[in-house]
Amino acid sequence: xxxxxxxxxxxxxxxxxxxxxxxxxxxxxxxxxxxxxxxxxxxxxxxxxxxxxxxxxxxxxxxxxxxxxxxxxxxxxxxxxxxxxxxxxxxxxxxxxxxxxxxxxxxxxxxxxxxxxxxxxxxxxxxxxxxxxxxxxxxxxxxxxxxxxxxxxxxxxxxxxxxxxxxxxxxxxxxxxxxxxxxxxxxxxxxxxxxxxxxxxxxxxxxxxxxxxxxxxxxxxxxxxxxxxxxxxxxxxxxxxxxxxxxxxxxxxxxxxxxxxxxxxxxxxxxxxxxxxxxxxxxxxxx
Amino acid sequence: xxxxxxxxxxxxxxxxxxxxxxxxxxxxxxxxxxxxxxxxxxxxxxxxxxxxxxxxxxxxxxxxxxxxxxxxxxxxxxxxxxxxxxxxxxxxxxxxxxxxxxxxxxxxxxxxxxxxxxxxxxxxxxxxxxxxxxxxxxxxxxxxxxxxxxxxxxxxxxxxxxxxxxxxxxxxxxxxxxxxxxxxxxxxxxxxxxxxxxxxxxxxxxxxxxxxxxxxxxxxxxxxxxxxxxxxxxxxxxxxxxxxxxxxxxxxxxxxxxxxxxxxxxxxxx
Numbered sequence: 427x428x429x430x431x432x433x434x435x436x437x438x439x440x441x442x443x444x445x446x447x448x449x450x451x452x453x454x455x456x457x458x459x460x461x462x463x464x465x466x467x468x469x470x471x472x473x474x475x476x477x478x479x480x481x482x483x484x485x486x487x488x489x490x491x492x493x494x495x496x497x498x499x500x501x502x503x504x505x506x507x508x509x510x511x512x513x514x515x516x517x518x519x520x521x522x523x524x525x526x527x528x529x530x531x532x533x534x535x536x537x538x539x540x541x542x543x544x545x546x547x548x549x550x551x552x553x554x555x556x557x558x559x560x561x562x563x564x565x566x567x568x569x570x571x572x573x574x575x576x577x578x579x580x581x582x583x584x585x586x587x588x589x590x591x592x593x594x595x596x597x598x599x600x601x602x603x604x605x606x607x608x609x610x611x612x613x614x615x616x617x618x619x620x621x622x623x624x625x626x627x628x629x630x631x632x633x634x635x636x637x638x639x640x641x642x643x644x645x646x647x648x649x650x651x652x653x654x655x656x657x658x659x660x661x662x663x664x665x666x667x668x669x670x671x672x673x674x675x676x677x678x679x680x681x682x683x684x685x686x687x688x689x690x691x692x693x694x695x696x697x698x699x700x701x702x703x704x705x706x707x708x709x710x711x712x713x
Numbered sequence: 714x715x716x717x718x719x720x721x722x723x724x725x726x727x728x729x730x731x732x733x734x735x736x737x738x739x740x741x742x743x744x745x746x747x748x749x750x751x752x753x754x755x756x757x758x759x760x761x762x763x764x765x766x767x768x769x770x771x772x773x774x775x776x777x778x779x780x781x782x783x784x785x786x787x788x789x790x791x792x793x794x795x796x797x798x799x800x801x802x803x804x805x806x807x808x809x810x811x812x813x814x815x816x817x818x819x820x821x822x823x824x825x826x827x828x829x830x831x832x833x834x835x836x837x838x839x840x841x842x843x844x845x846x847x848x849x850x851x852x853x854x855x856x857x858x859x860x861x862x863x864x865x866x867x868x869x870x871x872x873x874x875x876x877x878x879x880x881x882x883x884x885x886x887x888x889x890x891x892x893x894x895x896x897x898x899x900x901x902x903x904x905x906x907x908x909x910x911x912x913x914x915x916x917x918x919x920x921x922x923x924x925x926x927x928x929x930x931x932x933x934x935x936x937x938x939x940x941x942x943x944x945x946x947x948x949x950x951x952x953x954x955x956x957x958x959x960x961x962x963x964x965x966x967x968x969x970x971x972x973x974x975x976x977x978x979x980x981x982x983x
Contacts, residue, residue, distance in 0.1 A: 636982065
């Protein structure tokens with residue numbers, strides 16, 4: 427046991443506590459403070475109260491980024507969970523090559539969002555138009571040149587990247603279902619669909635919560651893919667929240683406004699995570 | 714399941730796998746084409762294949778330098794995170810007071826704060842003490858990544874009985890010796906998980922290093938971003954550059970696959 431006042435307790439914690447304070451807690455408090463000033467990145471001359479916060483609600487780019495991000499998150503959360511679970515069910519069927527498929531589906535997750543965005547920029551602009559010519563499908567032309575194709579482009583990249591990750595989590599829970607339960611149901615004459623809805627699905631409910639949370643908070647925080655795939659264009663129409671905050675600071679040099687936006691962003695992301703924790707607590711109590 | 718439905722599933726799976734890998738196929742095949750070849754046909758195999766693209770983009774990317782920077786930063790940061798987080802988690806887990814509970818909560822709550830909320834003051838502070846470089850970046854990674862790592866170590870530590878510490882103490886070991894010689898080796902399975910999760914996150918990180926590193930210390934993602942800006946519309950070079958820069962990750966993945974899958978599962982499920 428280590429006592430609160432023992433030197434070793436504090437020495438063991440020093441590296442991480444100091445780094446955490448320097449890197450997270452001090453800057454976030456400074457940022458909060460600056461969001462109430464007219465800070466220009468170096469100095470500030472006066473306190474401005476809630477002016478930055480009022481301004482951000484009239485900031486078209488921010489509002490547009492907010493709704494774009496919300497739409498993106500709704501679509502990707504649904505697609506990632508459906509496809510991720512589908513892939514997990516597929517590769518746990520133990521046919522020849524199922525292990526190899528697992529490797530394939532997870533592979534995009536190893537590559538960073540920045541490079542993935544570049545890869546897909548080529549596919550959407552060059553590959554899709556070649557495919558469109560070959561198949562005479564005009565909707566495959568001119569991807570990433572408007573908001574709609576930019577939106578679906580980002581969705582496709584994110585699904586391709588993260589579906590394998592979500593699959594891995596579902597697999598972990600699927601493997602915890604005892605085989606006997608499934609076999610017993612099979613003997614009792616339950617159809618494959620009944621086995622899935624009555625046994626498999628309820629038993630992987632916790633996985634659903636974990637994946638829901640992961641896809642939700644990741645979706646809100648996406649930046650790299652946004653930067654390399656569309657760079658927010660055309661005309662900021664595909665700019666997501668994280669990118670709007672970064673650009674407000676480093677392109678428009680409006681540092682105080684950027685901090686205010688970042689604090690609102692913090693509240694959104696934290697609220698999602700806390701809801702998740704509360705929901706889990708409640709369910710554990712119910713059990 | 715019947716044999717027939719298994720083979721149907723198998724065929725469906727293989728088709729899906731091919732679709733999944735198709736982006737890689739397009740990138741790699743087109744990276745061997747001349748600009749004319751790409752223009753003529755994106756979907757076909759290269760007719761007059763060339764390796765010039767690789768020679769040129771390897772130089773333009775200054776690949777050996779950026780690979781070295783990526784390696785130094787990732788290895789240094791991951792080693793420090795492993796040691797720091799294991800020590801921190803050990804102290805917190807072997808102290809059952811309200812204080813240690815509060816500190817753990819502090820670490821976990823830090824995970825809620827998005828990077829954008831700290832980015833400007835953080836870089837301003839580090840800049841004012843001339844720490845906007847590799848080593849400043851390594852310290853930043855310790856701050857950002859230690860929360861999850863401490864959380865993961867904490868779970869494993871609770872399954873190591875206190876009797877282990879006490880036995881070592883009876884033999885006259887100091888606190889550091891107990892940790893380093895007895896406890897830390899027992900944490901190795903979790904250390905692999907912590908290492909994997911941090912390697913993936915740090916190796917691929919773009920935004921933070923782009924704000925911190927001087928151009929002489931650019932990592933692979935930063936160099937790729939620069940390179941792409943210079944060679945837009947020169948897809949033959951860009952694609953060769955992409956292929957070179959994802960190669961180390963793919964090799965690492967194929968070698969360490971088993972641990973990677975386990976690490977990712979542990980990180981998400983625990």
